[in-house]
Amino acid sequence: MKISRRRRRCLVSAPALALLIASAGCSSADEAVKAAVPTPDSKVTELCRNLDKRLPKKVDGLGRVDPEPKSELTAGWGDPAIILRCGVAKPPKMNDPEADGVTADGVNWLIEEQDDGSFRFTTTLRKAYVEITLPKERAGDGVSPLTDFAAPVKKTIPKGIA
The missing domain is CATH 3.40.1000 (Protein Transport Mog1p; Chain A)
Incomplete structure (x- = not known):
C-alpha cells in the first residue's frame, strides 16, 4: 500500500508538487506560535x-x-x-x-x-x-x-x- 502511494506522489506534476510543498509549509500544525517581543526600558x-x-x-x-x-x-x-x-x-x-x-x-x-x-x-x-x-x-x-x-x-x- 505504501509503495502505491509513493508511486502516485512521484507522478504529481512539478507545479502541483510545488503547490503541495508550499501549502504544507503553511500548515498551522507545523508553525511555531509567534508573539511580538516588547521593547521596554x-x-x-x-x-x-x-x-x-x-x-x-x-x-x-x-x-x-x-x-x-x-x-x-x-x-x-x-x-x-x-x-x-x-x-x-x-x-x-x-x-x-x-x-x-x-x-x-x-x-x-x-x-x-x-x-x-x-x-x-x-x-x-x-x-x-x-x-x-x-x-x-x-x-x-x-x-x-x-x-x-x-x-x-x-x-x-x-x-x-x-
Missing part, C-alpha cells in the same frame, strides 16, 4: 526577566510552549496558546473610564475583547504592564487562567504606575 526589562523566572510550568492545566522568537519577555502555554508578554506599552483603553476590569487573586487586569474573539488582559497599577492573550478557543475559561499568574506577578512586578 532597562528597568522594566529587569522586572520582566524576574517574572519569567517565576512563571508557572502550567497555566490552567496547559504545559508551557514558548512562542517564537524566544525571549524572557514572552511566554506561552497550550495550543492554541495563552500568550504572556511583559513590558508592553500602556493600552489606550486603560484611559477609558468605561473600560472593564477584573481582580484575580490580588492582581488587577484591564479586559479587552479583540475583534477575532480573543481576550487581552493587561495588568493595572503595576510598575510594568503584563499582557495575557487568551485565544477565542479558551474564552469559555473566563478569567481562571489569570489566577496562575497572580503569585508571580505580585512577587516580581511591584505595585505602582508604569
Whole structure:
C-alpha cells in the first residue's frame, strides 16, 4: 500500500508538487506560535526577566510552549496558546473610564475583547504592564487562567504606575 502511494506522489506534476510543498509549509500544525517581543526600558526589562523566572510550568492545566522568537519577555502555554508578554506599552483603553476590569487573586487586569474573539488582559497599577492573550478557543475559561499568574506577578512586578 505504501509503495502505491509513493508511486502516485512521484507522478504529481512539478507545479502541483510545488503547490503541495508550499501549502504544507503553511500548515498551522507545523508553525511555531509567534508573539511580538516588547521593547521596554532597562528597568522594566529587569522586572520582566524576574517574572519569567517565576512563571508557572502550567497555566490552567496547559504545559508551557514558548512562542517564537524566544525571549524572557514572552511566554506561552497550550495550543492554541495563552500568550504572556511583559513590558508592553500602556493600552489606550486603560484611559477609558468605561473600560472593564477584573481582580484575580490580588492582581488587577484591564479586559479587552479583540475583534477575532480573543481576550487581552493587561495588568493595572503595576510598575510594568503584563499582557495575557487568551485565544477565542479558551474564552469559555473566563478569567481562571489569570489566577496562575497572580503569585508571580505580585512577587516580581511591584505595585505602582508604569
